[in-house]
Amino acid sequence: MERKSSSSMRLPPAVQAAALAAVGGSRLQKEFAWMSWAGTVWRLEGQSGAVYVKRAGDLKDERDRTVWLAGRLPVPEVLGLFGGFGDDWLLTRAARGVPLSDPSLGWEPSRVARRLGEILRDIHALDAAGCPFGERKLGHVLIHGDYCLPNVLVVDGRLSALIDLGLAGLGDPQDDLAAGVWTLQYNFGPGHAREFLDA
Structure with missing residues (x-):
């Protein structure tokens, strides 16, 4: 970017x-x-x-x-x-909030990783009944589709907006998990996947 x-x-x-x-x-x-x-x-x-x-x-x-x-x-x-x-x-x-990638948050990478994982867990748990986008298959849930730090905005640590939603819909949650691991490594280097995946 x-x-x-x-x-x-x-x-x-x-x-x-x-x-x-x-x-x-x-x-x-x-x-x-x-x-x-x-x-x-x-x-x-x-x-x-x-x-x-x-x-x-x-x-x-x-x-x-x-x-x-x-x-x-x-x-x-x-x-x-x-x-x-x-x-x-x-x-x-314009949505309120600061991207999780923004250094002005002043958060340690481990805190960013946990929050990214917590927000994703909540997205995947949403009731996706009636979602007209993506494929309805066993194991599919509502996914973001481009789940990376710049696309997740927070205010006082709480989710305030998700952006860049052109790929959102029903899909394999592993896609978002892989994107989350990648964005953490891209922004902070290796070593933060576990906090994200365990959230």
Whole structure:
């Protein structure tokens, strides 16, 4: 994941209008947030709040899964999907919280690993009846699909939001467990898988 401070990105008029309606005022302050395999994301701030806009080839799945999860898990509010034909723009209200990968938390890696595991345990225990995404097979549960530290936001140690939900749905819990072990090793080096898996 690459992070930068600013960008000269030009918003399509419909996205600009929807963002302004969501945050108030007549101007948006744009900040390039990150780029990953899943798309490019900008944070837009206005008079009364902030939104995120994500640009990628096809964001319909992420929109639909985020909307379905609302009320079941803390997720960003979807404000609209714009574009199409392989160039989508997904607008969401900025969620509260700090990613578990953020050093400003001041947590030891072992604490991060335990919290990551506790949150995942709760996700996998949710009732996934009626989930229209993924495959309903023996042993499948509700999974995040891209379960890594930057996609888990907390406030005072409590889960405040899950983001990047384009792969969420019914699936093998081992997928999330493998992603969790990988993200801990990527961020902190080896030696923290046990706290995560035992949570």
